[in-house]
Amino acid sequence: MNINIDEKGATVLIEVREERLDAHNSSELKTQMLSLFDEGKNNIVIDLKDVRFVDSSGLGSLVSGFKNASARNGNLKLCGLQPQVKSMFELTRLHRVFEIFPDSEEALASFS
Amino acid sequence: MNINIDEKGATVLIEVREERLDAHNSSELKTQMLSLFDEGKNNIVIDLKDVRFVDSSGLGSLVSGFKNASARNGNLKLCGLQPQVKSMFELTRLHRVFEIFPDSEEALASFS
Amino acid sequence: MKDNLEVDIKVPNQTRYLSLIGKIGEDIARTLKRYQGDREELAYQINLVLTEATSNAILHAASDSENQLIHINIAIINQNLHIRVFDQGKGFDPKALPHPDFGDPKESGRGVYIIQSIMDKVNCSRVNGGHVLEMIKYLH
Amino acid sequence: MKDNLEVDIKVPNQTRYLSLIGKIGEDIARTLKRYQGDREELAYQINLVLTEATSNAILHAASDSENQLIHINIAIINQNLHIRVFDQGKGFDPKALPHPDFGDPKESGRGVYIIQSIMDKVNCSRVNGGHVLEMIKYLH
Ligand SMILES: Nc1ncnc2c1ncn2[C@@H]1O[C@H](COP(=O)(O)OP(=O)(O)O)[C@@H](O)[C@H]1O
Ligand SMILES: Nc1ncnc2c1ncn2[C@@H]1O[C@H](COP(=O)(O)OP(=O)(O)O)[C@@H](O)[C@H]1O
Numbered sequence: 001m002n003i004n005i006d007e008k009g010a011t012v013l014i015e016v017r018e019e020r021l022d023a024h025n026s027s028e029l030k031t032q033m034l035s036l037f038d039e040g041k042n043n044i045v046i047d048l049k050d051v052r053f054v055d056s057s058g059l060g061s062l063v064s065g066f067k068n069a070s071a072r073n074g075n076l077k078l079c080g081l082q083p084q085v086k087s088m089f090e091l092t093r094l095h096r097v098f099e100i101f102p103d104s105e106e107a108l109a110s111f112s
Numbered sequence: 113m114n115i116n117i118d119e120k121g122a123t124v125l126i127e128v129r130e131e132r133l134d135a136h137n138s139s140e141l142k143t144q145m146l147s148l149f150d151e152g153k154n155n156i157v158i159d160l161k162d163v164r165f166v167d168s169s170g171l172g173s174l175v176s177g178f179k180n181a182s183a184r185n186g187n188l189k190l191c192g193l194q195p196q197v198k199s200m201f202e203l204t205r206l207h208r209v210f211e212i213f214p215d216s217e218e219a220l221a222s223f224s
Numbered sequence: 225m226k227d228n229l230e231v232d233i234k235v236p237n238q239t240r241y242l243s244l245i246g247k248i249g250e251d252i253a254r255t256l257k258r259y260q261g262d263r264e265e266l267a268y269q270i271n272l273v274l275t276e277a278t279s280n281a282i283l284h285a286a287s288d289s290e291n292q293l294i295h296i297n298i299a300i301i302n303q304n305l306h307i308r309v310f311d312q313g314k315g316f317d318p319k320a321l322p323h324p325d326f327g328d329p330k331e332s333g334r335g336v337y338i339i340q341s342i343m344d345k346v347n348c349s350r351v352n353g354g355h356v357l358e359m360i361k362y363l364h
Numbered sequence: 365m366k367d368n369l370e371v372d373i374k375v376p377n378q379t380r381y382l383s384l385i386g387k388i389g390e391d392i393a394r395t396l397k398r399y400q401g402d403r404e405e406l407a408y409q410i411n412l413v414l415t416e417a418t419s420n421a422i423l424h425a426a427s428d429s430e431n432q433l434i435h436i437n438i439a440i441i442n443q444n445l446h447i448r449v450f451d452q453g454k455g456f457d458p459k460a461l462p463h464p465d466f467g468d469p470k471e472s473g474r475g476v477y478i479i480q481s482i483m484d485k486v487n488c489s490r491v492n493g494g495h496v497l498e499m500i501k502y503l504h
Contacts, residue, residue, distance in 0.1 A: 023279035
């Protein structure tokens with residue numbers, strides 16, 4: 001999976017550089033987040049701007065990250081959702097669960 | 113077929129605004145050129161910059177236009193060939209038949 | 225009937241082929257002659273339904289053999305979209321599944337809900353020693 | 365064998381479906397697991413061969429019926445690409461066709477030449493009252 005992980009102060013920015021976040025690669029994203037949690041990094045922004053397609057497994061990996069971050073008193077926020085990806089969050093009501101920002105700058109700023 | 117026809121002095125610029133020039137739409141391009149010849153417009157530049165795919169019918173319509181223009185003491189020149197489209201001209205040796213330019217500006221300038 | 229079409233796909237039992245199957249679905253959506261709605265929205269929906277149903281077949285109902293092929297059929301019949309995904313599993317009743325609990329979001333359990341939200345008919349039935357999930361969407 | 369796959373397509377006898385068939389070919393090229401060469405070049409080539417062979421079936425060998433479906437089969441078998449295009453025509457011998465005259469370019473007559481340049485084996489044979497053009501490309 002093509003992924004970019006960048007520490008921005010106390011927050012970690014994960015850029016998913018894939019066209020699809022689906023049952024084929026979502027477990028890799030989960031694993032990446034778990035190793036961040038292991039290192040005590042519990043504030044995460046996931047930038048989905050390159051992602052054109054998300055399925056229920058992709059959503060599941062984000063929910064997993066969100067729950068793990070919250071359980072550790074951190075947070076997981078999203079940004080860069082393309083319109084059709086956004087619709088997926090609405091269909092599954094997950095837009096009420098995640099804080100969603102237009103871009104990574106705003107998402108990162110919200111942590112400070 | 114999505115096509116743009118623009119008179120630039122004594123030369124006509126045809127922009128093919130389609131991803132494919134193939135057996136489905138090439139006869140339309142031929143018809144368009146025939147009506148230009150009927151109006152006495154025999155110097156033509158065809159800009160293929162939007163065209164990602166050409167098949168043998170697409171090539172055939174360009175050969176038809178070239179022969180008609182030449183028979184009327186005009187010329188038909190090409191520009192904006194994407195690399196894979198260019199390979200098609202090489203495979204069929206048509207790169208030796210047509211004058212091919214990088215862009216429409218250079219192709220139009222070559223007429224004056 | 226005019227404008228009917230059918231694409232039948234057999235690929236290895238592996239998630240790396242989900243993207244191929246989804247893309248074929250998108251290509252079909254973009255080719256539909258008489259569809260009045262938003263084609264790009266339909267393309268995403270067909271991609272999604274194919275991805276969900278096929279990954280369920282791989283995850284919940286694959287045969288043991290690594291070389292077993294997954295079988296998917298996509299057809300336009302009388303302006304309706306028919307998607308069938310065949311598997312070697314024990315089948316399940318889509319209508320009996322609980323809706324996801326929106327108040328307490330879980331990691332899994334959204335696939336069939338998504339399929340049912342998009343398609344007009346969803347039905348699982350026995351066929352040659354396995355099952356087929358049959359999904360229909362009316363396009364007119 | 366591992367990584368075999370098969371896509372079988374039936375579409376109306378109309379050139380507007382050429383782009384769908386070509387795109388499915390491109391999608392397959394981009395999914396191939398072990399291909400070492402340039403995938404985008406292969407994608408164009410498969411798109412082209414499918415387009416040429418299918419438009420020939422539509423133009424030279426279609427049945428009279430407007431509702432007749434065109435039948436195309438694309439398969440990866442033991443890392444070879446097999447493309448078969450079925451038609452209702454009288455068949456022809458690809459090897460007997462003259463090469464295009466490069467010195468005196470004509471409007472038509474490049475389709476089969478292009479197919480033969482790209483594919484390693486090209487063969488036309490009788491099948492159920494019509495013919496099939498069978499084309500193979502070795503991918504390894
Ligand atoms: N093809 C199938 N064969 C057997 N059971 C299935 C199949 N597809 C889905 N199921 C059952 O339906 C349940 C719900 O599926 P789904 O909504 O996709 O969520 P998830 O796959 O995340 O559990 C699965 O957990 C499984 O028990
Ligand atoms: N499917 C087919 N059935 C019968 N004849 C065919 C078929 N495909 C090609 N041919 C014959 O081969 C000739 C050469 O085809 P091709 O190289 O594609 O050029 P074009 O189609 O431009 O004539 C055709 O003119 C036709 O006579």
